[in-house]
Amino acid sequence: MPQTSRxxxxxxxxxxxxxxxxxxxxxxxxxxxxxxxxxEDVAQLQREGFHALQLDLNEPxxxxxxxxQVLEQTGGTLDALFNNGGYGQPGAIEDLPRAAWREQFxxxxxxxxxxxxxxxxLMRRQGHGRILFNSSVLGYAALPLRxxxxxxxxxxxxxxxxxxxxxxxxxIEAVLIEPGPIIARFRAxxxxxxxxxxxxxxxxxxxxxxxxxxxxxxxxxxxxxTLPAEAVAEVVLHALHRRVPRTRYPVTVPAKLFRVLNRxxxxxxxxxxxxxxx
Numbered sequence: 001m002p003q004t005s006r007x008x009x010x011x012x013x014x015x016x017x018x019x020x021x022x023x024x025x026x027x028x029x030x031x032x033x034x035x036x037x038x039x040e041d042v043a044q045l046q047r048e049g050f051h052a053l054q055l056d057l058n059e060p061x062x063x064x065x066x067x068x069q070v071l072e073q074t075g076g077t078l079d080a081l082f083n084n085g086g087y088g089q090p091g092a093i094e095d096l097p098r099a100a101w102r103e104q105f106x107x108x109x110x111x112x113x114x115x116x117x118x119x120x121x122l123m124r125r126q127g128h129g130r131i132l133f134n135s136s137v138l139g140y141a142a143l144p145l146r147x148x149x150x151x152x153x154x155x156x157x158x159x160x161x162x163x164x165x166x167x168x169x170x171x172i173e174a175v176l177i178e179p180g181p182i183i184a185r186f187r188a189x190x191x192x193x194x195x196x197x198x199x200x201x202x203x204x205x206x207x208x209x210x211x212x213x214x215x216x217x218x219x220x221x222x223x224x225x226t227l228p229a230e231a232v233a234e235v236v237l238h239a240l241h242r243r244v245p246r247t248r249y250p251v252t253v254p255a256k257l258f259r260v261l262n263r264x265x266x267x268x269x270x271x272x273x274x275x276x277x278x
Contacts, residue, residue, distance in 0.1 A: 007031040007074045008240070009067070011055055011115070012085025014041035016184030017134060020229035021082060021236050022050060028237055030080075033070045037085070057085050057111025058103075067118050077126055080240055081119050083112035084134040088149040088190040090212060091198040092205045100197035101148050108152035113159060120172070129172040132239055133160050134232075137180045137250065141258035143274050145208065164247060175239045180252030181226040191216035225253040 008025055012018040013034035022034040022045075034045045035055035045052035051073065055066035070078060086108040089100050116131055123129030138146060139153030156176075163174040191213065194200065200209035232251050239245045250256045261270060 006079045007033065007070075007077065008080040008082060009033045009035065009070050009078060009119075010082040010084055011035050011057060011112070012037075012134075013045060013050075013052070014038065014185075016186060017179065017182060017229045017232045018082075018084040020233040021084065024230070024233035024237055025240070026050070028241075030240075031074070033073075035066055035085075055085075057115070058106045060114060063111065063115050063118065067115070071122070076122065078119055078122060078129065080130040080132070081116065082132045082134070082236060083115065085111070086134065086152070087193060088146065088186060089197065090145055090190050090194040090216070091148065092145050092203070093147040095198045095203055095205065096148055097197055100193070101151075103193075104148040104152050105155070108149070109155045109159070112156070116163070123172050124170055127171045130175065130240055130245070131163070131172065132175045132177055132236060135160070135176045135178045137178055137252070137255040137258055139176075139178060140262060141270075141274070143277055145205065145212065173245055175245050176248045177232060177236060177239065178248055178250040178255050179232050180250070180255035181224075182232060182252070183226055183228050187216045187218070227252050 006029070008030050010018055010022050010025070010032065013022045014036040018034070018036075022032050026032045032050060034050040034052050036042050036045060036052070037054070037056045039054060042052045042054045051070075053066050053069050054062065056062040087104075089096070089104040091100065112133060119129070119131070123131075133156050135156045136149075136153045138150050139157040142150040142154070160174050160176050167174055194209075194213065194216070198209070200206060200213060235249045235251050239249055248259075250259050261273075
């Protein structure tokens, strides 16, 4: 990749991984375009000196408008895209309405896929580019009561594996970032999604939902081996700067461990381990 005037568009920069990555990339000399869905978050990013813009992954017009703003400032080029924006919809599969599935996939899969498709022609013309996707350990190690989120991240894994094949020889690299537990507003947003779509007082999982709500309401590191968002930002920088990046970057001990366990253990053994995480 060219080492001067490097530009990157990052989605979901209001807090957490997106914000930490925007800060790290700017410190490393990148021209950072930090996007967020809410206007007040965009305003805060602008006050902090970022090239900030509003981008709602659920709205095709918002995606096209944001990308046009970026290209206007870069002269029509873009060196990297970090598809970070997303959220986690909790709930048992039997309790999730179709609307919950639709919203989860619009934000986590369809939006990033559309944004990626929009930047690929210009990256092909310039002969280089790097597209990173924020997946999850739950993209290859499904956990109970997270079916919609699991499915969306499994979809991202398949999308990027396919994209990597289709981009062979183009000079464009597609990379998966696979975090485990990270300190962010992710849990708070998941709690809002749970209460929006699931009646947690009824059904076979009511008792477990009570525990889940208590855990999601806690601030800070609620899970062992939880790392700060800066740990992911550091890995993103490595993937951006390495001449030939790895195809996958698991982050945190659980993410790395499940990569190994998936290869070594039978499914039934893994199922017993995963059920204990509820």
